[in-house]
Amino acid sequence: MTRPRSIVSRILWMHTVAVGTIAVLVPLSLYFMLVAETASLHRASMREQADRIAEHLWLGENDRWQLDLPEALQDLYSDAYDRYVYAIVDVSGTVLFGSHNAGQPIFPDAPREPEPAFLQVQRAYSTISGTRVPKTQDGRTVWIEVAENLSHRDVLIDDIVSNFIPRVAWVALPILLLLLVIETHVVRRMFRPVRAASQRAREIGPRRTDVRLSLDDVPSEIAPLVVAVNEALDRLEQGFRVQREFTADAAHELRTPITILRTRLDTLADAAVAEPLRRDLESMTRVVTQLLEMAEVENMSPEAGERADLRAVAEEVISFLVPLAIAQDRSIALAGTERPVWVSGRGEVIARALRNLVENAIRHTPPGTVVEVTVEPDGTLHIADEGPGIDEADRDLLFRRFWRRDRKRVGGAGLGLSIVKRIMDLCGGSVAVGNRPSGGACFTLRFRLAGRTMPAGGEAAVSFA
Numbered sequence: 279m280t281r282p283r284s285i286v287s288r289i290l291w292m293h294t295v296a297v298g299t300i301a302v303l304v305p306l307s308l309y310f311m312l313v314a315e316t317a318s319l320h321r322a323s324m325r326e327q328a329d330r331i332a333e334h335l336w337l338g339e340n341d342r343w344q345l346d347l348p349e350a351l352q353d354l355y356s357d358a359y360d361r362y363v364y365a366i367v368d369v370s371g372t373v374l375f376g377s378h379n380a381g382q383p384i385f386p387d388a389p390r391e392p393e394p395a396f397l398q399v400q401r402a403y404s405t406i407s408g409t410r411v412p413k414t415q416d417g418r419t420v421w422i423e424v425a426e427n428l429s430h431r432d433v434l435i436d437d438i439v440s441n442f443i444p445r446v447a448w449v450a451l452p453i454l455l456l457l458l459v460i461e462t463h464v465v466r467r468m469f470r471p472v473r474a475a476s477q478r479a480r481e482i483g484p485r486r487t488d489v490r491l492s493l494d495d496v497p498s499e500i501a502p503l504v505v506a507v508n509e510a511l512d513r514l515e516q517g518f519r520v521q522r523e524f525t526a527d528a529a530h531e532l533r534t535p536i537t538i539l540r541t542r543l544d545t546l547a548d549a550a551v552a553e554p555l556r557r558d559l560e561s562m563t564r565v566v567t568q569l570l571e572m573a574e575v576e577n578m579s580p581e582a583g584e585r586a587d588l589r590a591v592a593e594e595v596i597s598f599l600v601p602l603a604i605a606q607d608r609s610i611a612l613a614g615t616e617r618p619v620w621v622s623g624r625g626e627v628i629a630r631a632l633r634n635l636v637e638n639a640i641r642h643t644p645p646g647t648v649v650e651v652t653v654e655p656d657g658t659l660h661i662a663d664e665g666p667g668i669d670e671a672d673r674d675l676l677f678r679r680f681w682r683r684d685r686k687r688v689g690g691a692g693l694g695l696s697i698v699k700r701i702m703d704l705c706g707g708s709v710a711v712g713n714r715p716s717g718g719a720c721f722t723l724r725f726r727l728a729g730r731t732m733p734a735g736g737e738a739a740v741s742f743a
Contacts, residue, residue, distance in 0.1 A: 289465050297454045320407065320426065321396050327354075328394075328411040328424045331364055335375075335422070337415040343368075345375045363406075365423045374420065384423040385410060392419075404429040471495040475504060482511065585728035586625035587618040589653050595632045596651060599640070607645040610636065614653035621657045621725035623705035628725075631701040631709075632659065634694040635721050639663035643718065657707075657725040667713040676711060698723075 330351065338344040345366065355362050355377035365376040367383045369390070384406060385397045391412075398407040408425025475491045482489045490511060491504045540559055546552040596610050603610050621628075632651075639649040642665035652660040668676065676695050698721075702709045707725040714720050 290462055293458060293461050293465075297458050301451060301454050321409065324396070324407075324409040324424050324426065325394065325411065327362065327364070328409055328422045331366075331422050331424065332411065332413045335366065335413060335420070337418060341416075341418065343374055343420060361427055363425050363427070367421045367423060369419060384408065384425045390421050397425075399425075468497065472497070472500055479507070488515065584622065584624050585620050586623055586628055588621050588628070588657060588659060588725060589615065589617065589619050591625050591628050592632060592651055592653050592659065595629050595636060599633065599636050602637070603640050603649065606640060608640050608643055608647060608649060610640075610649045610651065612651050612653070614651075615655045617655070619653055619655055619657055620728045621705070621707075622728045623701075623707070623725060627701050627704065631698045631723065632661070634698050635661045635723075638694055639665070639719070639721075642666070657727045659723040659725070660720055661723075662714055662718060662720040664714075664716075664718040667717060668711055668719045 331345075331347070334347050334351075335343060335345050343366070353359065355364055363377045363384060365382075365384050366374045367390070368374055371383060371386070371390075373382060385399055385408075387399075388395070388397050388410065390410070394409060394411045396407075396409050398405065400406075405428040406425045407428055408423065410421050410423045412419055412421050471492075471494065475496060478489065478491055490508050493501055493504055496504055540556075540563075543552050543556055543559060546555075592612060596612050600610060636649060636651065639661055640663075643649055643663035644665065647664040650660070650662045652662070654660070698709055702723060705725055707723060710722045710724075712720050712722070
């Protein structure tokens with residue numbers, strides 16, 4: 279049988295076994311205690327009866343034993359009652375006095391000793407149990423035997439002994455089951471902080487290295503593990519911080535030689551040599567700029583309550599990129615609602631994501647075509663081009679850092695889309711990519727609405743050419 283791995287399951291399993299064991303042992307223990315107590319009461323009753331008979335027994339004239347029992351004792355040993363018997367036996371074993379059917383000693387085979395003894399004899403269809411007590415007077419000794427027929431015990435005692443286990447089981451079993459239910463609730467409540475810590479741990483990732491597990495109400499046995507995990511997260515966060523700082527520092531350090539190199543290229547007299555170098559320098563500048571932008575975005579943390587007008591951000595970005603599109607014989611169209619669309623996030627950060635996608639669309643759409651930017655009232659933003667589109671196999675790789683479908687192509691390092699993905703994570707949104715039915719790629723940004731968005735005022739298209 280496989281043992282459960284869960285701590286809660288193990289505890290509940292052990293408690294179930296314990297409760298089951300107790301459910302068996304408790305009634306049995308109580309039963310044996312009851313039997314022992316019944317036997318003790320029986321012996322005490324037999325000794326008391328023997329002593330009462332001894333009080334009415336004396337040695338009379340001519341050294342003959344005399345017995346004068348009161349009527350109450352005579353009734354106790356009567357034929358009608360047929361439960362108790364007594365016999366008074368001398369040293370030779372002769373019965374001097376006795377109750378009904380006591381023509382011989384009650385315990386004929388037991389030796390007669392000078393001390394009281396508790397005896398039991400088995401007869402046909404019955405068990406006789408009682409005591410033998412000696413009485414000595416003037417140097418002569420007789421033994422008083424008193425016994426009870428156990429087959430004719432009191433009905434109440436008989437019912438208690440014979441029905442004790444089933445009656446106790448009917449009472450004890452629901453109580454034990456209730457105890458098990460209570461213990462289950464207690465154990466689950468005890469491990470509630472552990473489950474909360476587990477939920478908190480799910481939020482930890484490369485993008486959220488600042489999250490730590492809380493020690494509030496955590497059991498002392500698990501607290502060292504939580505502390506160790508938090509310390510490990512501190513070390514990981516420090517490692518990520520060093521990596522980000524290195525990227526930012528390296529990009530900053532590269533800006534100065536790039537500026538110097540651009541100045542020297544401008545002084546070259548041979549345009550045929552300078553132009554290819556200038557294009558390579560522009561590609562290098564773009565890579566350094568993306569590295570700086572990636573480092574800055576990585577160090578950002580979302581702030582509650584920040585919101586931006588998605589329509590206004592789109593207009594600002596398109597106005598900024600129109601000259602680039604015109605220079606490359608492309609145009610940009612803004613469509614969708616004309617009303618403000620307030621979404622969660624910082625405006626300048628959203629603008630970076632949109633700018634990266636629009637620049638990417640400008641580079642991939644053919645000359646003479648249009649890049650369409652559509653703002654939906656529900657906080658959705660579409661950027662569509664008329665280029666070759668995105669292969670199905672490449673869609674899961676697009677947002678990885680430094681991934682490029684065509685590595686021979688110059689002009690980028692494969693960081694733009696990863697920056698977009700990080701920004702959307704910061705804003706609590708998502709990014710998806712697909713192909714348009716008419717051809718070309720379509721990137722979709724979905725933002726969370728911040729507050730109430732005013733009703734759309736219709737669809738409009740504004741062309742920038």
